[in-house]
Amino acid sequence: MFRVARRVAKDRVISTVDPQARHGHKTAAHGYDGYKAHVAIDPDSEVITATAVTAGNTGDAASATDLLAQDLPAVDPPTPDVPTQDVAGDGGGPGDQASTEAGHQDTARGQAPLAVYGDAAYGAGVLLERLEAAGADILTKVQPPVAPGGRFPKDRFTIDLGAGTATCPADVTVPIRAAKAGGGTAAFAGACAGCPLAAQCTTAKTGRTISIGAYEDELTRARAAQQDPAWRAEYRATRPKVERKLGHLMRRRHGGRRARVRGQTKVGADFALLAAAVNLARFGVLGLTRVAGPAWAVAPS
Numbered sequence: 292m293f294r295v296a297r298r299v300a301k302d303r304v305i306s307t308v309d310p311q312a313r314h315g316h317k318t319a320a321h322g323y324d325g326y327k328a329h330v331a332i333d334p335d336s337e338v339i340t341a342t343a344v345t346a347g348n349t350g351d352a353a354s355a356t357d358l359l360a361q362d363l364p365a366v367d368p369p370t371p372d373v374p375t376q377d378v379a380g381d382g383g384g385p386g387d388q389a390s391t392e393a394g395h396q397d398t399a400r401g402q403a404p405l406a407v408y409g410d411a412a413y414g415a416g417v418l419l420e421r422l423e424a425a426g427a428d429i430l431t432k433v434q435p436p437v438a439p440g441g442r443f444p445k446d447r448f449t450i451d452l453g454a455g456t457a458t459c460p461a462d463v464t465v466p467i468r469a470a471k472a473g474g475g476t477a478a479f480a481g482a483c484a485g486c487p488l489a490a491q492c493t494t495a496k497t498g499r500t501i502s503i504g505a506y507e508d509e510l511t512r513a514r515a516a517q518q519d520p521a522w523r524a525e526y527r528a529t530r531p532k533v534e535r536k537l538g539h540l541m542r543r544r545h546g547g548r549r550a551r552v553r554g555q556t557k558v559g560a561d562f563a564l565l566a567a568a569v570n571l572a573r574f575g576v577l578g579l580t581r582v583a584g585p586a587w588a589v590a591p592s
Contacts (some may be wrong), residue, residue, distance in 0.1 A: 302348065309553040315347025323347060326555060328547055328562050331358035332536050334408065334529045338573055339536065339566045344559035352415035362405055363425050404428055408529045416506020419513055430526050433513040443492045445501050448477075452508055457501065461488045473505025539569050 299314070305324055306312045316322045327349060331341040341361065343354040406428040414433035422429050436445040449458040450467075457477035458464045465482070469475040483489050483498030493499040504510065516522055540547040547565050550558045578590025 311346060311555045312553075313346040313348040325550055326558050327351070328540075329354040329358060330533075330536065330540070330566060331362075332533060334532050336573075336577065337532055337536060339570055342559070342563045342566045344555055344562050346555065350415070351412035352418045355409075355413055355415075355418045356421070359405075359407070363427075407431055408526065408533070410530065410533075414510075414513065416504060416509050419509040420506055423509060423512075429513060429516065430522065430529070431513070432517060432526065433510055435514060440494070443488075446511070446514065448501055450477075450503055450507055450511070452503070457503070459488075459499065460492070461486050467503055470505075474503040474507060477501050477503060536569070539572075540565060 302313065304310050305314055309325075312325045314322060314324055315327055325347050327345050327347050329343040329345070329351065330339050332339050341358045343357045345354050404426050407422055407430060409431040411432045411434045414431050418431065419429060419433070422431070438444045443460055447460050451457070452467070452474075455467045455469070456464050457467055459479055459482070461482070463479060463482040463486070465477050465479055467475045467477045478498065478500045480498035480500070483493060483495075486492070489499075517526070547562055550561070552558055552561050579587055580590055582588045
């Protein structure tokens with residue numbers, strides 16, 4: 292017996308004339324068809340430093356590496372193990388590239404490290420891991436864990452990936468069942484039956500079970516850091532600059548809200564051209580002028 296599936300196929304092609312376009316969602320109630328545009332800006336000068344265009348169903352964090360590729364030095368990928376007599380050089384190291392919506396970098400030579408700002412859409416574990424490996428100051432927001440009905444969220448549990456254990460608010464410790472992709476699950480089934488905190492934790496008959504991701508440590512550290520009032524003040528002072536720049540890109544009728552061409556490559560090139568035009572307008576505001584030789588300088592305030 293065959294039945295029509297009441298769902299949308301993953302990565303479904305939605306257009307015969309533009310097969311790279313996809314369904315996207317800004318919120319659960321607001322959807323769109325086509326592509327998603329991303330920008331990186333220097334928050335000091337408010338100049339767009341990079342752009343990227345992805346399919347509408349692609350997560351924001353997936354474009355982060357491309358946006359900050361010029362800010363973080365690329366490292367050669369690790370080479371396979373070979374006998375020492377067959378090589379006459381140095382080995383490679385793991386690649387460390389990262390990105391987000393806004394960042395400023397004063398790299399090596401004794402200057403401050405790269406600082407990266409981004410909203411919660413960019414607060415993915417894989418990006419946080421790369422930023423930590425690069426020694427960047429992470430000001431990328433991470434969504435706090437939630438639980439239905441106001442019950443204990445996951446951050447009320449103590450997760451020790453090194454020991455492979457998880458401890459609940461009632462101080463019950465259970466082992467973490469590891470998953471192949473990293474992380475795992477922790478089930479408190481036996482301890483929940485007579486627990487006095489069970490009503491505040493779960494309504495499941497089989498007890499509380501929490502899922503632990505492969506980047507749980509990175510997410511936990513990021514959530515702890517963003518509780519600092521100084522972190523919040525710095526984030527709130529910089530994030531509006533990104534939103535203002537997005538407003539500049541979208542404000543005109545033929546701006547960045549609608550694609551004028553078809554295909555991801557052409558849409559990406561068209562969006563980069565729009566960003567260049569916005570940058571030219573910004574240079575005029577900054578009073579950028581030609582000085583001796585090929586150099587440019589900002590007019591003194």
